[in-house]
Amino acid sequence: MRRNITAYGFLCGALICFAFFSWYPMVWEVVLSFQQTNFVDPPIWVGLENFVTVFEDAAFGPAWRNTVMFTVLALVFGYGVPFVVALVLNELRHARAYLRFVVYLPVMLPPAVGVLLFQWFYEPEYGLFNQILGFFRLPALDWLNSTDTALVSLVIVSTWMNLGTGTLIYLAALQTIPGELYEAAELDGAGVLKRIWHVTIPQTKLILLVMLLLQIVATMQVFIEPFLLTGGGPENSTVSVVYLMYQYAFNFGNINGGNALGVMLMIVLMVFSAVYLRVSREDKS
Amino acid sequence: MTRSGYRRTAGLLLATALGLTASACGTDEAPAGDDAQPAAEGSAAGPVSITVNCMPPKTNKAQRATFQEDLDAFQKLNPNIKITKATDAFPCYEPRTFEAKLAGGQLETVFYVNFPNVGRLMESGQAADITPYVGELKTFKDYNASIDIFKKDGKIYGLPTDGYGMGLVYNRDVFTKAGLDPGTPPRTWAEVQAAAKKIAALGPGYVGFGEYSGNNVGGWHFTASLYGRGGDVLTPDGRKAAFNTPEGRAVLENLKQMRWTDNSMGSKLYIDWPALMKAMAGGKMGMMLGAPDVLIGLRNDFQAKFDNYAVTAMPEAKALFNGGAGYMINPKATPEQIRAGLKWIEYEFLTPGKGQLDYVRAKGAGLTVGQPYPDLYGADTPSGQEVLKLRTENANVDPAQFALWAEGSKGIPPKAEPGPYAQEIYAILDTPMSAVLTRQDADIDQLLADAEAKVNALLEKKG
Numbered sequence: 001m002r003r004n005i006t007a008y009g010f011l012c013g014a015l016i017c018f019a020f021f022s023w024y025p026m027v028w029e030v031v032l033s034f035q036q037t038n039f040v041d042p043p044i045w046v047g048l049e050n051f052v053t054v055f056e057d058a059a060f061g062p063a064w065r066n067t068v069m070f071t072v073l074a075l076v077f078g079y080g081v082p083f084v085v086a087l088v089l090n091e092l093r094h095a096r097a098y099l100r101f102v103v104y105l106p107v108m109l110p111p112a113v114g115v116l117l118f119q120w121f122y123e124p125e126y127g128l129f130n131q132i133l134g135f136f137r138l139p140a141l142d143w144l145n146s147t148d149t150a151l152v153s154l155v156i157v158s159t160w161m162n163l164g165t166g167t168l169i170y171l172a173a174l175q176t177i178p179g180e181l182y183e184a185a186e187l188d189g190a191g192v193l194k195r196i197w198h199v200t201i202p203q204t205k206l207i208l209l210v211m212l213l214l215q216i217v218a219t220m221q222v223f224i225e226p227f228l229l230t231g232g233g234p235e236n237s238t239v240s241v242v243y244l245m246y247q248y249a250f251n252f253g254n255i256n257g258g259n260a261l262g263v264m265l266m267i268v269l270m271v272f273s274a275v276y277l278r279v280s281r282e283d284k285s
Numbered sequence: 286m287t288r289s290g291y292r293r294t295a296g297l298l299l300a301t302a303l304g305l306t307a308s309a310c311g312t313d314e315a316p317a318g319d320d321a322q323p324a325a326e327g328s329a330a331g332p333v334s335i336t337v338n339c340m341p342p343k344t345n346k347a348q349r350a351t352f353q354e355d356l357d358a359f360q361k362l363n364p365n366i367k368i369t370k371a372t373d374a375f376p377c378y379e380p381r382t383f384e385a386k387l388a389g390g391q392l393e394t395v396f397y398v399n400f401p402n403v404g405r406l407m408e409s410g411q412a413a414d415i416t417p418y419v420g421e422l423k424t425f426k427d428y429n430a431s432i433d434i435f436k437k438d439g440k441i442y443g444l445p446t447d448g449y450g451m452g453l454v455y456n457r458d459v460f461t462k463a464g465l466d467p468g469t470p471p472r473t474w475a476e477v478q479a480a481a482k483k484i485a486a487l488g489p490g491y492v493g494f495g496e497y498s499g500n501n502v503g504g505w506h507f508t509a510s511l512y513g514r515g516g517d518v519l520t521p522d523g524r525k526a527a528f529n530t531p532e533g534r535a536v537l538e539n540l541k542q543m544r545w546t547d548n549s550m551g552s553k554l555y556i557d558w559p560a561l562m563k564a565m566a567g568g569k570m571g572m573m574l575g576a577p578d579v580l581i582g583l584r585n586d587f588q589a590k591f592d593n594y595a596v597t598a599m600p601e602a603k604a605l606f607n608g609g610a611g612y613m614i615n616p617k618a619t620p621e622q623i624r625a626g627l628k629w630i631e632y633e634f635l636t637p638g639k640g641q642l643d644y645v646r647a648k649g650a651g652l653t654v655g656q657p658y659p660d661l662y663g664a665d666t667p668s669g670q671e672v673l674k675l676r677t678e679n680a681n682v683d684p685a686q687f688a689l690w691a692e693g694s695k696g697i698p699p700k701a702e703p704g705p706y707a708q709e710i711y712a713i714l715d716t717p718m719s720a721v722l723t724r725q726d727a728d729i730d731q732l733l734a735d736a737e738a739k740v741n742a743l744l745e746k747k748g
Binding site for chain 1: 380381384387388402405406409410411489490498499500501502503551552553554556557616617706708709712713715716719720722723724739742743746
């Protein structure tokens, strides 16, 4: 009984925190998205008006397009690269702990610091990246200054900042694969690629799927990279849904519009979250 | 969930929570005066309590000390008014917390607001109507046109306490190095272009003319340039876009030529105010659009070599974009609190020889005196003349740094922000600005036409 009381105590603490800091704001977000309020006069219920307003905004389409594009590109880079790094680390016999630390290092940097570091890397004239390109006699790129490369540049930042976490999770999954499977594959004459294809991937299928869904949910909320590096530009090419939400709520003084946009994003993310929950359940069973 | 997942979800929730929950905003709250106590509010005869913001931060010791001195002196002078809290959050107006504080009853009775946000707050009813009380202010009748920014439908919603018109900030040292005479800076855009070219020719890293292009500041500077050329962002009734004109085209054409033909603007894109200021403070940028306050900002906040900088009049200016800030009153304030709040604003910001206009004290405290702002009063009014006299007598900065701006801006009419939806319009105008600065093949006519259509659609929706 005493053990139960302690457990319930911990549970209550967590529930109160979630209720106050997560669920309460989420419920209010939904409520406010259907209201018009200035926080002085009583709010007015306006039905779907806020949703119509943001839907008709010229930046609405580009924001969703950019967000989807960012998510897709982030999956190509941010999903694949950590897996490959984890595979390499898993295969290494020496200096694995050291390299694991090196890979995880960027995660320890505050996101704003990481982003500002890349601001220098991307600097057109003296930035590290163009210096490297110059060393190999390759033409300099405009990085953040071009509509063609700005979004990709943000994806690179995001991938670098989150590489460590993804790699460690994949590495943990890889280390649960019984060594006998690899030995058997080797005895059957399987090379590295065949071992990965026939042993590694099937054995980590569920974690790969879960990570894929989490990655989608996380990258669709991209904000800090465009906010700090491009200001949504050039020519709106990096305006994301959350960036637009921020603009509505804090720069345009239309917090209800911002909430409507937040609800739209929440609905989209809920679909992926539902799939994630289903996959997790299957994983457990 | 991955770390990034948590971070992003937390960010999203935080953004929501900021808008929805009232928060005590992590600022130092100084009890204003040793005897500050809560007092009954709303009683005409009894004491009244108010709160104020924009106390200088602890890092700015000199200004903070004078502010505290004023809080004490004001309450001594007005024993019925208690200032129970003075917050020092910076920036003084923070859109990310404003509505949360208002919703949660944490917004100060007297709050600071910069000009770009005034129209929006008036439109949304988030500031008190102070019209019935302004007659009680001694210096109110002396205000120049800056007071118009706080007027809507014949009512007054706030008081400007800082004001200046746009100009051209330049680095005298860079001018000299480029073989230009810092005593005769450019007066026309053609001269700006020629000077920028010479500065950029100094070598790698030198930028002739710096400009913004993101986070709404691109649109803001487009507006400043457009006003200078005699153009307008909106039609007089505020219902249609009015920038797709030869003046609007000239603004973009000029930038495009400097960026791509002359290569005098560098290749870095400045997306916000600190980015451009940092570049200017770095000592290799020749010119940028800016008001006289930029010089003080460069000195105090960006550790620039102050003596190197000067400000001159906006080239070919037909109108000057009005920059500045002021104070508004919490819409939930009682009439007694409004009166008390206005008294504080008058004492601290509007009385020659007191508060921010106490130039004798400012000079003694090592603060800069002599810059030609705040420009609040008509030149011929008693307040205007007194401020000018005190400022001139106590000047401790080189007047030459501001003289060309002061002389060249005389008689040029001020012009305010383009209505209550200025920020939305600036966001739209960011696009043509960033396009001409990032694409050599930018089609200016198309960019202006697209922006015009977007602004018209926005205004139509707003009614």
